[in-house]
Amino acid sequence: MIQTSAAFRRDTQGLDGSISLSEIISAFSYALDLTEGALHGHALRSCLLGMRIAEEAKLPSEQTGSLYFALLLKDIGCSRNARRMSQVIGGEDSVAKSVLNSEDWTRPHKPSLSTLKLLWNNVLPEAGPVARAARFVRNGVARHQNISVLSSLRNDRGAAILNKLGMDQIAADAVRSVEERWDGSGYPDSLKGEQIPLLARICSVAQHLDFTSATSGMQSAIDTLDQRSGTWFDPELVRMARSLHRRGILWNNCSPADAEQDTRQAVLDLDSGMRHQLEPNQIDRICEAFADVVDAKSHFTYSHSQGVADAAFGIAQAMGLSRDRAQLVRRAALLHDIGKLGVANAILDKKSQLSPQEWKTVYEHPRITRRILERIAPFREMAVIAGEHHEKLDGSGYPDHLKAPDLSTESRIVAVADVYAALSEDRPYRAGIELDETLSIMSKLIPTQLDESCFEALISVVAGQREAISAPTVVVAGSPLGYPFKNAGFKNTAFESAL
The missing domain is CATH 1.10.3210.10 (Hypothetical protein af1432)
Incomplete structure (x- = not known):
C-alpha cells in the first residue's frame, strides 16, 4: 500500500x-x-x-x-x-x-x-x-x-x-x-x-x-x-x-x-x-458547507461533492484505514472541487465540445483547489489529496501528469470515488449511467489509470449497500452513497468526456 x-x-x-x-x-x-x-x-x-x-x-x-x-x-x-x-x-x-x-x-x-x-x-x-x-x-x-x-x-x-x-x-x-x-x-x-x-x-x-x-x-x-x-x-x-x-x-x-x-x-x-479552537465536528461542518457552495454552482453537480465524500469514506473504511485517515479522505473529497468556483458556468454547463482554451481552464481547477487549501497549514496534506483527484496512475491525468509512485493511497481513493460519482451523474452532454455500466466502464481503467485495491473496495461497499437494501439491480436514491443510478442506455466511448 x-x-x-x-x-x-x-x-x-x-x-x-x-x-x-x-x-x-x-x-x-x-x-x-x-x-x-x-x-x-x-x-x-x-x-x-x-x-x-x-x-x-x-x-x-x-x-x-x-x-x-x-x-x-x-x-x-x-x-x-x-x-x-x-x-x-x-x-x-x-x-x-x-x-x-x-x-x-x-x-x-x-x-x-x-x-x-x-x-x-x-x-x-x-x-x-x-x-x-x-x-x-x-x-x-x-x-x-x-x-x-x-x-x-x-x-x-x-x-x-x-x-x-x-x-x-x-x-x-x-x-x-x-x-x-x-x-x-x-x-x-x-x-x-x-x-x-x-x-x-x-x-x-x-x-x-x-x-x-x-x-x-x-x-x-x-x-x-x-x-x-x-x-x-x-x-x-x-x-x-x-x-x-x-x-x-x-x-x-x-x-x-x-x-x-x-x-x-x-x-x-x-x-x-x-x-x-475548532472541534472535529465543527471542521466537518465547515467542509460540508463549502462543498455545498461548490455543488450549487451547477445543477449538474448538485450533491456531487457529498457523493464523492460518501464513496471515498466507504472505500477508506473497507481498505482498513484508521478513523483519522478515513476522516482526512472524507474532508479532502468534500473539498476536492473547490477550485471549480473559478470556472465559468458557460464552460461547466456547455453541451457541446469544449475549446482548447476552455479545456485549459478546466485542467487548472485541481491546482486551484490545492492552492486554496494549502493556505491553511494543518490542511496541507488534505490540499495534496484533493488536488490530485484527476491524476491517473499511468500519468495521463491532470494537472501535473503524476504517475503511480507519486500518488498516495488517499489520493487514489478520492480519484476512484470521483470517477464513480461523475459517471453516475447527469452531465450537460449525457444522462447519468446506471450502476452496472458505471462499474464496467471503471473496470477497463484498472490498473492503468485507477487503483485496483481502491476499486475492489468500492465494489465491496456497493455490494454491501445492495444487500442492505435488498435491491435487485439498481441502487435507489437516498442510498448510503447518496446517488440514484439511472438506466440511460449511454455507451461511453471517450472516458475523459464523461468527466
Whole structure:
C-alpha cells in the first residue's frame, strides 16, 4: 500500500485541535473571490475596511464578531446564482456580477455607457449579430426582474449557509441584506434607511470601496461613495469612511498592491479577541458547507461533492484505514472541487465540445483547489489529496501528469470515488449511467489509470449497500452513497468526456 510521507503526518498532527474559524474562513474567502469574479483578496480587504468603519461607528463589541464573519462570508451565496447569471447574459457569469456590483441601480433606466459596452461585448459571444442584439434587448427589458431574482437566490442562500456554519442570526441577516439600498431601491426586500440592518449597511460600503478602488483607485472609490450617499449608502457611514480616508487610516493593507499575506495577517489579528479552537465536528461542518457552495454552482453537480465524500469514506473504511485517515479522505473529497468556483458556468454547463482554451481552464481547477487549501497549514496534506483527484496512475491525468509512485493511497481513493460519482451523474452532454455500466466502464481503467485495491473496495461497499437494501439491480436514491443510478442506455466511448 502506498503511504503518505512522515513529514505530512507530522504537519497534520493535531489537525482538529490547533486551528481557528478565522484561519479557515479567511483562506476559503479566496474561493469566494473566484466565484464573484472579484480581484484576488476582495473579501479580506472588505473585512479590514468594514471593521475600521465599525470601530469608527463604535459598534457594540457583541456585534463585532458577527460583522467580522459577515464581511468574510458576504459572497458565500454567489455560486447559487452563477448558472442563472450565465443563462441571463448568455455568456460569462462573471460579467453579470461585475455589472451587478458596479452599476447604479437607483437609475434603472439610465445604464452607463461602460455597462452597455461590457454587456454587448460579452452577450452570446459565439452567436451572430442578430441573436446577440435580440438577447441584449431582452436583457434590458427584463433587467430589474432578473436582478431581483438573482439577488434573492444569492442572498437567501448565503444566509442559509451562515446558519449551517453556526453563525448567529445577526451575521446571517447582514449577508441576506447586503444589497439593500438606503433609498429603498435595493434587493431582496426593498428595505429603506434604518430598516436595513446596520451590519449589512457596513458590508455594503466596504465591498463598494474595495470593488471601486481595485478598478479605479482609492480616491475614485471615495468620490463614488459620496455621489451615492443617501441613495445606495447610509450617509453617516459615508461620512465616517471619508473621515478615515482623510486621516490616512482607511486603506492600510487594503490596496490590491499589498502583499496578500500581510492583508490576511491583519484580518487574523482582528480576531485575536474572539479566537477559539475548532472541534472535529465543527471542521466537518465547515467542509460540508463549502462543498455545498461548490455543488450549487451547477445543477449538474448538485450533491456531487457529498457523493464523492460518501464513496471515498466507504472505500477508506473497507481498505482498513484508521478513523483519522478515513476522516482526512472524507474532508479532502468534500473539498476536492473547490477550485471549480473559478470556472465559468458557460464552460461547466456547455453541451457541446469544449475549446482548447476552455479545456485549459478546466485542467487548472485541481491546482486551484490545492492552492486554496494549502493556505491553511494543518490542511496541507488534505490540499495534496484533493488536488490530485484527476491524476491517473499511468500519468495521463491532470494537472501535473503524476504517475503511480507519486500518488498516495488517499489520493487514489478520492480519484476512484470521483470517477464513480461523475459517471453516475447527469452531465450537460449525457444522462447519468446506471450502476452496472458505471462499474464496467471503471473496470477497463484498472490498473492503468485507477487503483485496483481502491476499486475492489468500492465494489465491496456497493455490494454491501445492495444487500442492505435488498435491491435487485439498481441502487435507489437516498442510498448510503447518496446517488440514484439511472438506466440511460449511454455507451461511453471517450472516458475523459464523461468527466
